[in-house]
Amino acid sequence: MIINGQDTSKITYSTSYLITDAKTNEIVLRFDTVEECNFKGASSVTSYPTEYGIEATDYKYKNSDTINARGLIARRSNNDSDVDLIRNQLKLYQSGMYAINIQMKSGLKQNYTLESFEIPESLDNYSVLEVSMTFKEIPKFLQQQNRAPSNYDTVNTGIVQSGDIQ
Amino acid sequence: MKQQINLLQVPNQTLSCNLNDEKGNFFTVDISLRTLPDGNLIAKITVNNEVIVSSVMCCNKMPLLPTNILNGNIYFTDTFFDTDPVYTGFNEQYLLIYDTEFRLG
Numbered sequence: 001m002i003i004n005g006q007d008t009s010k011i012t013y014s015t016s017y018l019i020t021d022a023k024t025n026e027i028v029l030r031f032d033t034v035e036e037c038n039f040k041g042a043s044s045v046t047s048y049p050t051e052y053g054i055e056a057t058d059y060k061y062k063n064s065d066t067i068n069a070r071g072l073i074a075r076r077s078n079n080d081s082d083v084d085l086i087r088n089q090l091k092l093y094q095s096g097m098y099a100i101n102i103q104m105k106s107g108l109k110q111n112y113t114l115e116s117f118e119i120p121e122s123l124d125n126y127s128v129l130e131v132s133m134t135f136k137e138i139p140k141f142l143q144q145q146n147r148a149p150s151n152y153d154t155v156n157t158g159i160v161q162s163g164d165i166q
Numbered sequence: 167m168k169q170q171i172n173l174l175q176v177p178n179q180t181l182s183c184n185l186n187d188e189k190g191n192f193f194t195v196d197i198s199l200r201t202l203p204d205g206n207l208i209a210k211i212t213v214n215n216e217v218i219v220s221s222v223m224c225c226n227k228m229p230l231l232p233t234n235i236l237n238g239n240i241y242f243t244d245t246f247f248d249t250d251p252v253y254t255g256f257n258e259q260y261l262l263i264y265d266t267e268f269r270l271g
Contacts, residue, residue: 149177149253150203157181162169162264 017069022099022111028089030082031071031131037104040066064137067102067109073129083129090117090131099138111138169264171240173256177201187237187266195236197262199224199253207251211240225250229268238266 017034020027043062047055073083093100093114102109112135119131171183180198187193196212207224210217213235222230226248229239242251243261251260 148203149201149205152177152201154178154180154198154200155174155176157174157179159182159184160172162171162183162185165168165170165261165263 017105018101018103019069020101020103022101025101028093028100029071029086029133030073031086032073032128033071035070035072037067037069037102039104039106039109040068042066064139065109065112066115066137067104067112067135069102069133069135071131071133072125073131075127075129086129086131087119090114090133097138100135102135109135109137111140112136113138167266169266170257171197171262171264173199173253173262175253175256177253185236185264189237191237193236195240197240201253205252207242207253229270232270234270236264236266238264239268239270240264241268 017031017037018027019029042065043060045057046059046061047057050056071086073079073086075083092098094117097113100112100114102112115134115136117131117133119129121130167188169185171181173179173181178200180196182194182196185193185195194214196215198210200208200210202208208221209219209224209230210221211219211230213231218231218233218235222232224230224242226244227241229241231239241263243263244251244259245261246259251262256262
């Protein structure tokens with residue numbers, strides 16, 4: 001759409017939200033607007049039933065952070081290629097472990113992967129392509145030198161020498 | 167006669183060594199050492215392709231083998247104090263010894 005002589009299809013409305021490839025820093029999903037973007041951090045608490053009729057909790061472990069985003073791109077006569085590009089990019093990034101950075105209002109969230117996406121089609125969004133996406137954090141584990149000794153790989157030292165001692 | 171078996175200073179390792187007793191008998195000994203999350207060291211020992219002990223905790227100057235199959239025994243010894251072996255002190259503070267004069271009861 002041309003507004004005041006400017007092609008609005010080339011404008012990224014939601015400058016607060018950027019979905020970029022973690023390696024190349026190129027924008028991978030370019031929407032007209034990101035209507036909502038929710039960050040969720042969660043953990044799981046393990047529990048087991050006891051003979052007292054209540055559940056005892058004994059441990060908690062962190063789950064990967066999740067970001068739910070909903071992006072919109074208007075279907076115009078001149079942006080079929082942009083809509084197809086988003087569809088293809090969604091399929092590509094959902095099919096493998098591609099790392100994605102997401103710039104939100106609350107900051108840059110690094111190392112996420114597209115877990116799932118949904119394209120609902122209804123009368124309400126007839127003229128737009130609406131995409132609901134779920135990104136999941138790829139946790140960075142501790143470096144090798146910080147591992148517990150028990151977790152180190154077993155080293156096969158082969159045949160070793162034995163020598164007399166006093 | 168005491169022989170020292172050389173180790174690497176790594177937490178988990180497997181090794182093979184050839185041991186001779188005083189009578190000239192020859193043993194092929196495979197030793198697997200593993201460090202547990204609590205820091206304790208356990209060993210699995212195979213003599214002539216026969217598993218003699220599958221999991222024994224390594225303590226200072228305590229024999230690792232329950233039998234006299236080697237005409238002696240294998241044990242760790244702390245050369246400075248009286249502590250149980252830790253992989254960071256292998257070959258220096260903690261020596262793995264094959265002692266041909268050691269006999270079980």
